[in-house]
Amino acid sequence: MDSSQLIGITTFTYLFSTILYAAIFIFKAGRLGIVATIFTIIAFLAQTVGIGLRWVESYQMGMGRAPLTNMYESVVFFAWTIIFIYLIIEWKFKTRIIGAFAVPFAFLAMAYASFSSNINKEITPLIPALQSNWLIAHVVTCFIGYAAFAVAAGLGIMYLMKNTSETRQTSNDSTLLGSLPPLKVIDDITHKTMVFGFLWLSIGIITGAIWANSAWGTYWSWDPKETWSLITWFFYAITLHARYTRGWGGTRIAWMSILGFISVIFTYYGVNFLLAGLHSYGSN
Amino acid sequence: MKNKNPVWTFFASVKLALFTLFFLATTSIIGTVIPQKETVQWYNEKYGEATANLFQVLAITPDMYSSVWFLSLLGLLCVNLIVCSIDRFPGVWRQITANNLDLSLNRLEKMSPQYSWQANDSRESTASSLKNSLQALGWKTEEQTSEDRTLLFAQKGAMTRTGVYIVHASILVIFAGAIIGSILGFKGMVMLPETRGTDKIQTFDDKAIVNLGFEVRCDRFDIEFYDNGMPKTYRSLLTILENGNIVAGYDRKEIVVNGPLSYKGITFYQSSYEPYQEFLVTITNKNTGLTETAITRYQQQHSLKDSGLRIGIINAKAIGQSVKNMKVWFADDDSEPSLFWLDNGEQATVERKKSSYTISAKQMYATGLQVAKDPGVWMVYIGCGLMILGLIIAFFMSHRRIWLLVHDTPSGKSAILMAGHANKNKGGFEKTFQALVQKINQNQDVLRS
Ligand code: HEM
Numbered sequence: 001m002d003s004s005q006l007i008g009i010t011t012f013t014y015l016f017s018t019i020l021y022a023a024i025f026i027f028k029a030g031r032l033g034i035v036a037t038i039f040t041i042i043a044f045l046a047q048t049v050g051i052g053l054r055w056v057e058s059y060q061m062g063m064g065r066a067p068l069t070n071m072y073e074s075v076v077f078f079a080w081t082i083i084f085i086y087l088i089i090e091w092k093f094k095t096r097i098i099g100a101f102a103v104p105f106a107f108l109a110m111a112y113a114s115f116s117s118n119i120n121k122e123i124t125p126l127i128p129a130l131q132s133n134w135l136i137a138h139v140v141t142c143f144i145g146y147a148a149f150a151v152a153a154g155l156g157i158m159y160l161m162k163n164t165s166e167t168r169q170t171s172n173d174s175t176l177l178g179s180l181p182p183l184k185v186i187d188d189i190t191h192k193t194m195v196f197g198f199l200w201l202s203i204g205i206i207t208g209a210i211w212a213n214s215a216w217g218t219y220w221s222w223d224p225k226e227t228w229s230l231i232t233w234f235f236y237a238i239t240l241h242a243r244y245t246r247g248w249g250g251t252r253i254a255w256m257s258i259l260g261f262i263s264v265i266f267t268y269y270g271v272n273f274l275l276a277g278l279h280s281y282g283s284n
Numbered sequence: 285m286k287n288k289n290p291v292w293t294f295f296a297s298v299k300l301a302l303f304t305l306f307f308l309a310t311t312s313i314i315g316t317v318i319p320q321k322e323t324v325q326w327y328n329e330k331y332g333e334a335t336a337n338l339f340q341v342l343a344i345t346p347d348m349y350s351s352v353w354f355l356s357l358l359g360l361l362c363v364n365l366i367v368c369s370i371d372r373f374p375g376v377w378r379q380i381t382a383n384n385l386d387l388s389l390n391r392l393e394k395m396s397p398q399y400s401w402q403a404n405d406s407r408e409s410t411a412s413s414l415k416n417s418l419q420a421l422g423w424k425t426e427e428q429t430s431e432d433r434t435l436l437f438a439q440k441g442a443m444t445r446t447g448v449y450i451v452h453a454s455i456l457v458i459f460a461g462a463i464i465g466s467i468l469g470f471k472g473m474v475m476l477p478e479t480r481g482t483d484k485i486q487t488f489d490d491k492a493i494v495n496l497g498f499e500v501r502c503d504r505f506d507i508e509f510y511d512n513g514m515p516k517t518y519r520s521l522l523t524i525l526e527n528g529n530i531v532a533g534y535d536r537k538e539i540v541v542n543g544p545l546s547y548k549g550i551t552f553y554q555s556s557y558e559p560y561q562e563f564l565v566t567i568t569n570k571n572t573g574l575t576e577t578a579i580t581r582y583q584q585q586h587s588l589k590d591s592g593l594r595i596g597i598i599n600a601k602a603i604g605q606s607v608k609n610m611k612v613w614f615a616d617d618d619s620e621p622s623l624f625w626l627d628n629g630e631q632a633t634v635e636r637k638k639s640s641y642t643i644s645a646k647q648m649y650a651t652g653l654q655v656a657k658d659p660g661v662w663m664v665y666i667g668c669g670l671m672i673l674g675l676i677i678a679f680f681m682s683h684r685r686i687w688l689l690v691h692d693t694p695s696g697k698s699a700i701l702m703a704g705h706a707n708k709n710k711g712g713f714e715k716t717f718q719a720l721v722q723k724i725n726q727n728q729d730v731l732r733s
Binding site for chain 2: 206230
């Protein structure tokens with residue numbers, strides 16, 4: 001089995017994970033919980049092996065490079081990180097329902113990576129500008145940030161759903177959404193996830209700047225991708241300040257987490273396809 | 285310290301910060317949609333003259349991000365940060381250095397988390413054993429004793445309250461570094477044909493000529509390709525000369541993309557190249573030891589000055605503009621010329637009747653060097669480091685304080701009220717607090733038995 005087969009299979013395993021978590025949520029099939037977790041962990045490990053294998057294959061093809069340098073590889077890594085962060089949240093906060101809102105992002109990313117005709121899945125060698133350890137650091141840190149923001153957006157959606165249902169009926173313990181964690185808890189986890197993402201996005205922007213400086217002697221050139229990452233960064237900075245100093249919480253923060261993630265998607269995807277710039281290497 | 289000056293209040297407000305950040309974020313979008321740094325004609329063609337003029341009036345083109353209004357927004361952010369920090373920092377510093385033993389019973393009783401219990405010993409010995417257990421758990425205590433009560437206090441991470449200020453200061457440090465770089469530094473570009481040197485370069489923004497103060501020479505440029513034809517490496521060998529003499533340690537230094545060379549604060553980056561239809565040939569007569577180099581045009585015969593040898597490149601195979609191998613024509617005084625294929629940059633031995641020669645040839649290139657001097661970059665990097673440090677402190681560390689109030693009870697024993705406070709992550713602190721209560725109680729049991 002080669003890496004692309006293994007990674008291809010991961011797409012379906014994450015779909016199945018999504019279904020399992022959705023089943024827990026929709027049918028309140030709590031007993032499925034442990035099954036969903038174990039299955040997701042296995043899928044995650046398979047993907048880890050797949051990514052590792054791709055690395056090994058690149059050596060066998062005589063180019064030896066980390067599997068993190070084109071659109072396909074970064075989307076795969078993005079999905080991997082979402083699952084990683086989700087599993088940590090599940091373990092730390094002891095709640096599985098969040099899976100129904102986070103794992104689908106990983107599935108969608110994998111589906112896009114596997115089926116989009118825009119994406120070249122081949123292992124291609126690195127052009128000189130991309131041969132830098134700072135690039136690896138840059139991609140890894142940015143995508144940890146992006147994945148955290150994806151999870152935060154999932155949590156935001158979860159918050160809004162629960163919130164609407166709570167304002168409509170008085171007692172919701174018997175409803176579907178009653179099984180979700182209390183609003184205060186969701187709000188707290190959303191915030192913490194965004195904070196985590198903000199730290200990594202900051203490191204991602206910085207490592208990117210260092211890379212640019214070592215390649216071109218300019219750490220910041222306002223190219224569209226850089227600028228959009230800064231816009232996203234400003235957006236989350238606003239969110240943190242609004243919460244910290246103006247007491248924003250609940251619905252507002254939930255919306256901010258979703259809008260922020262839209263900005264992330266645009267930074268990551270929109271810029272490559274809609275705007276031109278230095279980072280256009282990502283579009284193949 | 286309360287300053288009621290309305291201008292001050294305005295610049296110290298977080299509302300202004302939110303406004304500025306929002307404005308920066310939204311206006312930044314413009315420059316990502318409308319391409320920057322193009323020529324006037326380009327904008328006229330793309331948007332029509334009227335729109336292009338409007339853009340120019342609004343300073344959206346050609347370079348929005350260094351326009352007065354955009355820089356003013358960044359400046360506003362800085363002023364806001366500075367004023368806000370000056371306004372708040374003294375208060376934070378008072379919290380860090382506060383005398384925490386000076387605390388009313390009232391406040392202690394309202395604090396959460398808290399826990400109280402009774403001990404079988406006198407106040408004095410209870411207090412001292414509590415002190416020991418806390419010490420053993422890494423909490424250094426301060427103590428205040430009065431007639432009927434003993435107050436113990438311990439804290440961790442008081443300085444973490446400065447985390448946010450480190451983040452905010454780091455932004456200013458980064459800006460300062462950027463300003464130093466833009467005033468004292470330059471960025472430019474030079475195309476250097478192999479074997480040629482220069483002591484001047486032209487800057488990007490104002491096309492000014494900058495004197496380097498030394499000479500940089502390109503000795504060699506090479507491209508390597510992957511099997512599929514994609515470029516693998518661009519490499520130049522650079523030599524630095526002062527007053528015509530090679531500077532020790534800077535002789536034929538290799539630079540590649542992502543691996544620049546710095547000398548006297550000026551850095552040379554491999555950035556582009558230009559292939560020529562000329563070839564650099566080196567011929568050594570093994571018998572006489574005479575080595576000659578020459579530049580010959582493609583498909584033209586060239587006679588070497590000293591020896592009169594004749595050489596020419598009569599055919600070549602290339603990837604794009606880059607020659608992979610070439611057919612060399614070579615003749616000395618006698619008989620038939622030699623014809624042979626040579627890989628670019630390689631050397632061959634040619635046996636002729638009277639002499640044997642080594643011949644090497646490579647396509648001639650100019651290397652494109654980006655040249656930058658940025659005396660502010662170290663400051664930018666320090667700012668970046670501070671930012672990450674500050675973010676980690678601000679997000680993940682907190683100022684945790686615990687108080688233990690020990691009173692006498694009428695029966696000659698003692699009662700303990702333990703209370704704690706954390707400025708962040710209260711949930712996590714509560715767990716720490718409960719664990720601490722348990723450990724202290726265990727220790728007390730041990731001490732008692
Ligand atoms: C892009 C720029 C900025 C960044 C990255 C930034 C970052 C931060 C961070 C990480 C925190 C801590 C939040 C938390 O603990 O959850 C914070 C708090 C804060 N920031 Fe900023 N900030 C920026 C700009 C500003 C500006 C311009 C002001 C001006 C007023 C400001 C005022 C504050 C205040 C008042 C706090 C709360 C501090 C406290 O409670 O002691 N920030 N900032």
